[in-house]
Amino acid sequence: MARKLSISTGAYSDKGRKKINQDFNALRQPKEPLRTEKGFAVALADGISTSSVSDQASKAAVNGFLEDYFSTPETWSVKKSAxxxxxxxxSWLYSQNQRTPYRYNPDTGYVCTFSALVVKSSTAYIFHTGDNRIYRLNNNRLEALTREHRVAAPEGKHYLKHALGIDARLSFDYQSLKLEAGDTFLLVTDGIFESVTDEAMAGICREYAEDLNVAAQQIAEQAYLNGSEDNLTVQIVRIDDLPLKSAGETLQAYAxxxxxxxxxxxSCVDGLRMIRPxxxxxxxxxxxxxxxxxxQPLVFKIPASEIHESDAALERFLLxxxxxxxxxxxxVLRPYLSHRKRHYFYSLSEYVEGQTLAEWMQDNPKPSLAQVRNIIEQIAKGLQAFHRLEMIHQDLRPENILIDNEGTVKIIDFGSTWVAGLEELSLPVSREEVLGTVQYAAPEYFLGEYGTAQSDMFSLAVMTYQMLAGRLPYGNAVAKSKTRAAQRKLKYKSVLHEHSDIPVWVDLTLRKALQPDPFKRYDEITEFIADLRKPNPKFIHETRPPLLERNPVLFWQLVSGTLLMAVVYLAGLQLSA
Known part of the structure; x- marks a missing residue:
């Protein structure tokens, strides 16, 4: 039986010597497949004592986080989701303060400290703002993983520098760390750690290891006995077992x-009849x-026999x-949603009647700029859908673009796609090699670097250039350039060589999008598309590239002709003398 993430938990919260409890804590463990895809989360908030509504802020923060985190796309990384x-x-807490008299004194409004622990696969993710603490107990030693966001004040007092609701712009600490079975985490408010030593808390956790609820209560009672005048909240999480490196529940079921x-x-498979390859x-x-x-027609896809023994290739197929x-x-090509139970290993997608961009380019060797824009803008919209979900396609090429009979363009073939959310599961679908087609792959892949949205944009720009010029901007030189020094020597060849009627600013747009250094490209695909459609003011004043760059053959023909005329002229002068 496959090993899964297994935890034990315990919690205790009490108002202590105060009139009300302004702390709030909770833990959520969703059912599969969400548990594998998003992990589990525990959160703790502490309302500030000067506010009469901070208990509401604490409850809203914890419940809101645990509800909304698990509603974010499964493709997102933990960090982006949180x-x-x-x-x-x-923003909600801050707006509540701004709409009430609390805006004149935030210390009396909807403000609370906040700390959260998210555990996904074999990694823990820490999010923290304010003056709670998160500890890790390992080898009988407590290690503080967070720091207090406080500013010292006279007479030994202090006030919060960062917390939820204080400012419109949120500031929080983040870190991730690899887990080992047996790791124990303690989330505590300042009413606890200011009154109980680290050694005492570690000792109590060891003594009551079989009942973490009792351990949490014992720590809180010890803080009370030691004179704590604050609310007392302790949340304990112990990692009992960790999952093996494997796919999510859905992928496992298919596998x-x-x-x-x-x-x-x-041939007929699960009520689906094969028509033709x-x-x-x-x-x-x-x-x-x-x-x-x-x-209804559909596309039926099965893995080739050559990859039947490769777990990584099969998971990528299912992906x-x-x-x-x-x-x-x-x-973006849609899946075909069949309600039949599957008895075999295959995947389904919609059937699109049309042709690939590669075939379209053969039929249209000299397309107009308007035709190219129309196709590239549609591809860009599909790419943005990937990037919004923290996915990088990684294999954009003419063969992976379909144009249907109505002119709608669709991105297909997601076998090389990188997904942030799945990367955190330690699946063997990471970017350890150039998975896409080398002629269209961004230069950073050949340096062994991870791709980004700018990498997909580079591939998109290569296809744009190819449609306009009928060739690749760097030929095969990119794949051969496997050092930064070699990539700095890559020379962009102006598209105006083949298309002299194209505006100079379009060529300059392509030059920027095709920079070997990803940091010199556009930050967003929308900027690239905008500059293809309308002149960028920065480019309007650029001079037309020199003739040597635009058409070297014509340049040297003119030079040779000029030299010949000079020789003839000088020879004529010599004869006349």
Whole structure:
């Protein structure tokens, strides 16, 4: 049986010597597959004592975080998910203060400290603002993982520098750390750690290891006995077991299915009848099929026999359909949602009647700038859908772009796509090699670096350039340039050589998007598309590239002609003398 993330927890919270308890804490462990895809989370908040509504702020912050974190896309990384949720919570608390008399004195309003622990796969993620503390107990020693965001004041007092609701802009600490079975985490408010020593807390955790609820209560009672005048809250989480490196529950379920037997036209699998082969490669076999119950065409895809023994290749195969189900965009190939139970290992997608961009380029060797813009803008919209979900396609090329009979452009083939959320699961689908087609891959891949949205943009710009010029901007030189020094020597060849009627600012737009250094490219794909459509003011004043760069053959022909005329002229002068 596959090992899974297993934890033990304990918690205790009490008002102590105060009239009300302004602390709030909670833990959420969702069911599968969300538990694998997002992990579990525990959060603790402490309202400031000068406020009469901070207990409401604490409760809203903790409940809001635990609810909204698990509502973020499964493709997002833990950091992005938590950051977006915390920013929204902070904005809400801050706006509550601004709409009430509390805006004149934030210390009396909706303000609270906040600390959260998210555990996903074999990694712990810490988010913290204010003066709570998160400890890790390892080898019988407590290690403080957070620091207090305080500023000292006269007479030994202090005030909070950072907390939820204090300022419109949220500031919080973040860190991630690898886990070991047996790691124990303590989340405590300042009423605890200011009154109980680290050694005492560690000792209590060891003594009551079999009942962490009792351990949490004992720590709080010790703080009370030691004179704490604050609220008392302790949350304990122990990691009992960690998962093996494996795919999520959905991928695992499919991976246990047998491979499809040999297929031929007329074969029927789970009510899907094969019509004809569409594509065969060393990675997959693709067929046009029909769902007999619905009388609908679809694409039926199975892994090639060459990858049957490769767990990484099979998981990547299954990942394509998983990704398609996460994206809802006109310009991204959609999955085919069958309600039949699967008995074999395969994937399904919609069938698009049309041609690939590679075929379109053969039929349209000299397209107009308007035609190119139309296609590239549609691809860009599909790419943005990937990037919003923290996914990088990594294999943009003309063969992976479909144009249907109505002119709608769709991105296909997600076998090389990198997903931030799955990367955290330690799946063997990471970017350890150049997974895409080398002619269109960004230079940073050949340095062994991770790709980014700018890498996809580079591939998009290569296709734009190829449609306009009929060739690649750097030929095969990018794949051969595997050092920064070599990449600095890459020379962009102006697209105006082949298309002299193209505006100079379009060429300059391509030059920027095709910079070998990703930090010199556009920050966003939208900026690249905007500059393709309308002149960038920065480019308007740029001079036209010199003739040597635009058309070296013509340049040297003119030079040779000029020299010949000079020689003839000088020879004529000599003869006349």
């Amino acid at each position: 950051q977006c949720v915390l920013s929204a919570i902070n 246990r299915l047998p491979f499809v037997p040999a297929l031929q036209p007329g 569409l594509h065969v490669s060393g990675r997959s076999h693709v067929y046009l099929a029909k769902d007999e119950a619905r009388d 394509e359909e998983w990704i398609a189900k996460k994206i809802n965009n006109t310009h």
